[in-house]
Amino acid sequence: MSKKKLPDPALRGERLVQRRNLKMAKSVHAYVRGNTVQFYEWLEGSDRVLPHGPPVWICGDCHVSNIGPLADADGNINVQIRDLDQSVIGNPAHDLIRLGLSLAMAARGSDLPGVVTTKIMEQLIVGYELALRGRSGSSRTMQKRPETIQPVVKRAMRRKWKNLAAERIDGTDPDIPLSKKFWPISAAERNELEALMSSQDVHALATSLSHRDAKDKVEMLDAAYWVKGCSSLGLLRYAVLLRVGESKDPESSLCLIDVKEAVRSAAPRATNTAIPKNNALRIIEGAIHLAPNLGERMLAGLIQRKSVFLRELLPQDLKIDIEHLDQDQAMEVATYLGNVVGQAHARQMAADDRKRWLQELNRNRPKTIDTPSWLWRSVVELVQAHEGAYLEHCRRFANLPH
Structure with a gap:
C-alpha cells in the first residue's frame, strides 16, 4: 500500500472492518x-x-x-x-x-x-x-x-530493541514510518497522545525498567494508528515511540508504547463480584492476577473520551x-x-x-x-x-x- 493510498484518519473505519473480515x-x-x-x-x-x-x-x-x-x-x-x-x-x-x-x-x-x-x-x-x-x-x-x-x-531471552524495531516498526530510526501497518493520525489524536505521554503516570511507566532512572526525561518522538490484531481492528489502536533519557543508544533509550481501546468484555462475569467498571482498569486488574509480568507495566488512560490501556512492548514479549x-x-x-x-x-x-x-x-x-x-x-x-x-x-x- 503506497503512502498516497493510506486512508485519511476520518475515513479509516470502513477500511479497518474490511481488513478484519479478510484476516x-x-x-x-x-x-x-x-x-x-x-x-x-x-x-x-x-x-x-x-x-x-x-x-x-x-x-x-x-x-x-x-x-x-x-x-x-x-x-x-x-x-x-x-x-x-x-x-x-x-x-x-x-x-x-x-x-x-x-x-x-x-x-x-x-x-x-x-x-x-x-x-x-x-x-x-x-x-x-x-x-x-x-x-x-x-x-x-x-x-x-x-x-x-x-x-x-x-x-525471547536473546532479543534486543533492534529485533523489536525490525519486527514492529520496520527500522531502528526514531520514528514510525507510515505503511500498511501504520496509518496517519489526525492533529487532534496527536495532541491527545502527546498530552497523555507527558503525564506523570506514563513517565513512571516508561522509567520503570531496571536499566532506566526515574529522573530520566521522557519525550514522545512519533505516533501512528496501528493496524494490528484481529478483534481490535476498528477500535482505537496506536503505536507511540518515546525516548527515555539522553542516551542515543536505542537499546536503553527508545520505548514503544501500545495504546489500545478497552471495550466491554464478551465473557460472562460471576455474580456478586467486584470488577472495575472502567474497562481499562478491568483489563489491568485481570493482567495483575493472570499475567503479573504484564500487569506491572500497564496503565489506564483516555483518548477521544474512550477508555484505553497502555503497555510498553518489550523485545522479549512473543x-x-x-x-x-x-x-x-x-x-x-x-x-x-x-x-x-x-x-x-x-x-x-x-x-x-x-x-x-x-x-x-x-x-x-x-x-x-x-x-x-x-x-x-x-x-x-x-x-x-x-x-x-x-x-x-x-x-x-x-x-x-x-
Whole structure:
C-alpha cells in the first residue's frame, strides 16, 4: 500500500472492518481467534450444563496465540497469558473450553486425525489439573516446558530493541514510518497522545525498567494508528515511540508504547463480584492476577473520551504460533499450555477451593476418553459451529479486494 493510498484518519473505519473480515477469512483458526463474541453466544445459547469453578480472574479469550513469553520490569521471562482484553472474574471452565477449541482447530490445521484431538483434550486436562495438585507455584505443580516451545523462550531471552524495531516498526530510526501497518493520525489524536505521554503516570511507566532512572526525561518522538490484531481492528489502536533519557543508544533509550481501546468484555462475569467498571482498569486488574509480568507495566488512560490501556512492548514479549505440529508435539503443547492456564487460575484459589475444583473436574469422566464429558462435547459442538460459520464468512467476503 503506497503512502498516497493510506486512508485519511476520518475515513479509516470502513477500511479497518474490511481488513478484519479478510484476516478472519485466512483460516478457520484465524476466524476462531477473531470471533470471541460467537464463542460466548454459543455458550449462552447452549443447553449444556457446565461445572462452576471458583470465581477467579479468567482470560476470557484463552486461545493458543494469547499465551507466550513475557518479560517483567527486571527482564525475567515467564510464559504467561499475554492478552487480557476479555478478562473478568468468571468461571475457569470457560478458559478451558476456549483453549480446547483453539487446540482442536490447530490440530485440524496440522492435518492430524480426529483421534489425536481426543488425546489433546486429555493432555490439556492433565496439565491443568497438575497446577491444582499442591501449593500454587511450587515446582511439583509445574509442567516441564516442551521442546516445541523452548526455542520461543530462548529466542525471547536473546532479543534486543533492534529485533523489536525490525519486527514492529520496520527500522531502528526514531520514528514510525507510515505503511500498511501504520496509518496517519489526525492533529487532534496527536495532541491527545502527546498530552497523555507527558503525564506523570506514563513517565513512571516508561522509567520503570531496571536499566532506566526515574529522573530520566521522557519525550514522545512519533505516533501512528496501528493496524494490528484481529478483534481490535476498528477500535482505537496506536503505536507511540518515546525516548527515555539522553542516551542515543536505542537499546536503553527508545520505548514503544501500545495504546489500545478497552471495550466491554464478551465473557460472562460471576455474580456478586467486584470488577472495575472502567474497562481499562478491568483489563489491568485481570493482567495483575493472570499475567503479573504484564500487569506491572500497564496503565489506564483516555483518548477521544474512550477508555484505553497502555503497555510498553518489550523485545522479549512473543506469542506462541502453532502452524504445524506432529502428534507428539501437539500433546506436549496441550499439556504445557493447560498447565500455564492452570497456574494462572490456581494462584488465585485457596487450598480448599483448588481441592474442590479438582474434584469437580474429575467427575463425569467418560469410559472412552480421560476428558470431562462437558469439555469434550463442548469442543465438538464448537468446532462444528465455527467451521460452518467460517465457510459462510468466506462466502460473504470472498469478493473483497485483497
